[in-house]
Amino acid sequence: MAETYVQLPADSTGSKLRAISVSKNDVTVLEQVVRVELLEKATLAHYAAVATGLAVGANVYHLVLANNSGSSLLIDIVHLKVAMNATAVVSGFPMAFRLLRTTDGGTGGTAITVSNFDTDNAALPSQITVKYTVTTPTDSTVIASGSCNPEETGGNTETVLWDEKLQCQPLTVREGEWLAVKQYGTAGVGVVDVTLQFRTRSE
């Protein structure tokens, strides 16, 4: 590919665009300065839900995000992380946690108070909820998987199940859809925190 340039009309009398003048291939060209918006997506409401001190257990649904019908919003997952800790020495081993869709919201569970990243954000509609320790929603497809090792001489106490910045893709939860973080089929040891960040938008 050859480098080239576009030659603009002669300078006019209007506003001035900032640029940097450089010499490329013996031609003086201008590179326009653009300001990358530091607060990306800042015009969309952004929320966090953190469940802490969750007891491990085989096939436990540590977190369920529900976007029930009637919210009139789409949810995009920005970041979802599982972190393990212990309050005493434990004999641990690598444990798996999976991000999956479910076809319902299950029953029970404890609602988490969702935090606004900007206190000017609109309150979430009642149809959008985040709960922990929900009972038996119906599993659909698994989206991503990760693992942690709570063993005190081990490592890797955290796993990022989803990060929009790394995945380069939106993960969308439409109306009438659910998303869950589920532990694999072994009880294991330790304590789990789950951090979820998401943003809402209209279609």
Place this chain on the structure above:
Amino acid sequence: MPTEALVQIPPTGSGKKVRADSALHGGNTVLAEYMQLGPFMNSDWPAYSIVSADSALLADKVHLHIAPSTAMEIVLIKISHHHTAASALAYPCAFWLVYHVGATGVSGGTSIMGSVNKLDTNNAAASTYVSQIYDNGPTVVGATSTQKVASCAINAHAGQTEAILYEEKLNTQRFKLSSGVYTVTQYGADSVGSIDVTCIFRIRTS
């Protein structure tokens, strides 16, 4: 040596407004246009994920097998290890991303096409774009040669439970599959426990 300069545009008109930041540079009031990084990166193309779960570690095992039928781009391949009990017999374990040139078929293993997840449920079915997705130790058929694309390792004993085999954002390159078969293949030793393989991909439909 670069120097500060400016381009002077025609006087402000009456049309749409482009957001800009006004600042004084070199004695001139200049505008720097705001650029917003795409809030929904690459969202013009359908994206999917597939997870091969609870795949027991085994020497030379193919943990994931993908055969594209159109141009697909790998976003992420992650290996995560788990176990059901502590084991002092475990050790670091390697995995390779292997391109099987000219391969067309598969024998054995289990098709997991039905487990492919749409990152947006409005996407078309993944089978529209991908001809084979298998796990559980399939054998690649018809390859004329193989090429290793990437390598990573987890430590099944203690320490690193996860490894990234490919990450588009880190590699800053487009990794496009359009022919043959790609596999996530374990190296030539067993180790202990099981892995999940997470693969996220998109289809460039235009």
